[in-house]
Amino acid sequence: MRIFLRNLTARSWLLSRWRYRLHGLELHGRPGDAVWYFAYGSNMHDGVFLERRRMRPREWRVARIKGYRLRFNLDGRPLGKAAPANICADSSAEVWGVLYKITGRDVLRLNMSEGVPGKRYRPIRLLAEDANFRSIEAFTYIADGNVRDGRPSLRYISLLREGARSHGLPDAWLKLLDGVRHAE
Numbered sequence: 001m002r003i004f005l006r007n008l009t010a011r012s013w014l015l016s017r018w019r020y021r022l023h024g025l026e027l028h029g030r031p032g033d034a035v036w037y038f039a040y041g042s043n044m045h046d047g048v049f050l051e052r053r054r055m056r057p058r059e060w061r062v063a064r065i066k067g068y069r070l071r072f073n074l075d076g077r078p079l080g081k082a083a084p085a086n087i088c089a090d091s092s093a094e095v096w097g098v099l100y101k102i103t104g105r106d107v108l109r110l111n112m113s114e115g116v117p118g119k120r121y122r123p124i125r126l127l128a129e130d131a132n133f134r135s136i137e138a139f140t141y142i143a144d145g146n147v148r149d150g151r152p153s154l155r156y157i158s159l160l161r162e163g164a165r166s167h168g169l170p171d172a173w174l175k176l177l178d179g180v181r182h183a184e
Contacts, residue, residue: 013100017106023117031105034058036138038065038128040097041085042156043110044163049100053113057100062167063128063136069093072152072180073145074120081183083150085160086143098171099128099138107139114141151183 013031021026035036043049069090076082087095102110106182114121121141128138152160161177 011108013104013108020117025117025123026106027108028103029104031103031108033104034101034138035104035107035112036128037100037102037107037110038063038097038126038138038139038140039100039163040065040070040087040095042159042163043100044098044167044169046163048159049164055100055102055106055110057102057106059101060167061099061130061136062096062169063099063130063138064094064096065126065128065140066094067091068095068126069142070095071145072174073147073149074143074157075150076153081152082156083178083183084152084156086145087140088142088145096164096169097140098167098169099130099136105183116141151181154182157182 013027018025037043039049040147043053065087067089068087070093071086071088072083073088073108074084075087076084079105111117111123121143123139124142125139127135129135157180160172160180163172164177
């Protein structure tokens with residue numbers, strides 16, 4: 001019954017808006033409005049974003065966000081054997097990823113797949129800069145993570161590496177991802 005209600009809410013813009021407000025979040029715009037989403041984790045991989053999440057972006061671009069650092073400080077499953085990607089504020093760092101232009105309706109589906117609204121990730125708005133140095137207002141996900149970083153699973157870090165390569169992210173970022181040690 002709970003899953004049925006969650007799916008019904010996700011299909012209704014009005015019910016979703018109400019549910020989001022109960023959780024202290026805002027659902028902006030209309031279902032058909034274009035929104036930019038910045039992916040820095042497994043959603044950079046086409047197999048995850050296009051196939052598993054069933055997203056159909058209108059457009060995509062390589063981009064970065066300044067003032068944040070990539071971390072693996074969340075508890076994944078199985079506990080201690082996986083640590084999903086997260087970002088945290090760091091004025092001297094930047095995170096590279098993929099900007100996807102999706103619809104408001106897609107945002108609802110993506111939020112549901114990321115557990116939003118919920119206890120882990122929450123959406124934040126920020127300015128991303130594409131490869132042509134244009135600033136674009138986008139949203140991404142951030143979570144309150146652990147003090148210490150864990151290690152991502154080999155499967156998970158491979159999705160990040162493959163997604164980054166297939167979208168043509170900079171060599172320095174690829175080298176950083178290649179240097180991340182995975183859990184045993």
